[in-house]
Amino acid sequence: MTVKGPRASRPLMFERNRAVLLRPSRWISLLRKLVNAWHVLFLCLAVVLLLIALFRVDVEEGGFLHFILWAWSRGLFVLAVLSWPGWFAFKLGVVSCPCCGESFAEKAGFSFLVEPRCVNCGYDPSTISRRGDF
Ligand SMILES: [Zn+2]
Numbered sequence: 001m002t003v004k005g006p007r008a009s010r011p012l013m014f015e016r017n018r019a020v021l022l023r024p025s026r027w028i029s030l031l032r033k034l035v036n037a038w039h040v041l042f043l044c045l046a047v048v049l050l051l052i053a054l055f056r057v058d059v060e061e062g063g064f065l066h067f068i069l070w071a072w073s074r075g076l077f078v079l080a081v082l083s084w085p086g087w088f089a090f091k092l093g094v095v096s097c098p099c100c101g102e103s104f105a106e107k108a109g110f111s112f113l114v115e116p117r118c119v120n121c122g123y124d125p126s127t128i129s130r131r132g133d134f
Contacts, residue, residue, distance in 0.1 A: 014121060015099050018128055024098035025125035031086045031095070032114045032125070038076065038083035039112045045072050090114045099123035099130055 015021060048069070052059060059066050089095045093103035102120040117124045122131040 013100075014123075014130065015101075016130075021098050021125075021128050025128050028095060028098070028104060028125040032090070032116070034079070035083045035086045035090065036113050038079045038087075041072070041079070042076055045069075045076060048072075087112075087114070097121060097123055098125070 051057075057065070059069065090105040091107060093105075093107050095104045096102060097104045097118040097120060099118060100121040100123065102118070104118050104120075105114050106119045116126065117131075124130070
């Protein structure tokens with residue numbers, strides 16, 4: 001296994017105590033789901049709006065479809081308040097892996113979705129386990 005980042009020259013120390021890992025893992029898992037859900041919901045809304053424009057669906061004001069689109073877009077706006085700073089926290093390396101202490105998400109490259117496992121050590125916060133551990 002190759003180790004990237006500033007800890008590459010130092011010996012690896014993995015935190016394996018589940019009691020220590022539990023709380024930060026829950027937060028990382030929750031924040032990751034929120035960030036990914038926002039991007040998926042935004043993409044779905046964009047596709048629905050494109051289809052409505054493409055097929056010239058008549059969206060009457062005050063109708064059910066109008067209300068759904070209104071609620072969807074306002075919900076996304078409210079979710080963005082939490083998920084955008086969360087996305088930047090992952091991408092800027094503010095969110096560190098509770099197992100290895102390095103940045104949890106890939107900083108290089110531009111992906112909207114946050115990976116389920118730590119890019120450095122493969123730790124999965126949703127299962128509180130690391131690849132290769134028993
Ligand atoms: Zn890690």
